[in-house]
Amino acid sequence: MASILMVVSAADSLTMRDGSEHPTGYWAEELVVSHQTLRSAGHTVHIATPGGTKPTVDEVSLAAESAGGQDRADSFRRYLAEIDAELSAPRELADVDPSGYDAIVLPGGHGPMTDLYQDADLGRILTAANSAGRIIAPFCHGPAGLLSATDNAGTFAFAGRRLTVFTNEEELSGGTGPNTPWFVEDALKDKGAVVENAAAWSSHVVRDGNLISGQNPQSSEDVAKEVLKALAE
Secondary structure, eight states: OOEEEEEOOOOOEEEOTTSOEEEOOBOHHHHHHHHHHHHHTTOEEEEEEGGGOOOOBOGGGGSHHHHTSHHHHHHHHHHHHHTHHHHHSOEEGGGOOGGGOSEEEEOOSSGGGTTGGGOHHHHHHHHHHHHTTOEEEEBTTGGGGGGGOBOTTOOBTTTTOEEOOSOHHHHHHHSSGGGOSOOHHHHHHHHTOEEOOOSTTSOOEEEETTEEEESSGGGHHHHHHHHHHHHHO
């Protein structure tokens, strides 16, 4: 069975374009569905955050209207309670040896736009994992974390790679709207990534070798399934 590192943002707010603070964290569906799918397949999943800080769930993601109904929202709460011990004592990114993992998974929520996109330890981990051909699977806002893999010369480890990400359209229509401080899709394009998106709010997964990415929360399960397929190859 494989060892999987799930990198989760430790941020609990995002500074908006107008300077206000927007409460955020990780998106429940993304962490729960991917973690549950990977663990149910028999793989070991270790959660890691910047500083080893317990990650904060975005409370909006636990509302019935965001989760796809009250039953689903309740199931997310139950699963998060089940793995609370893991969430409360995550590994510290600074201490992670990427050679010990077969895959790195990055769920989203707006948190990565505060910390993961510029986290030097994550950049080290992703660069080493990518060089070794290990699976890297960010989805929704998780691809913001890929931006950390930029060296001092400005070289982006994933330039020229095909991927997908939460789109500008989705951000404006159902994310943080016009007050969004920056758009992950634009930032990745500016760094040289080849962004391939599908219709807003539809499950969409792009695989380019060891890089597996998903567009939005709806893609969570399909990303995890693609990771399972890649691990079996």
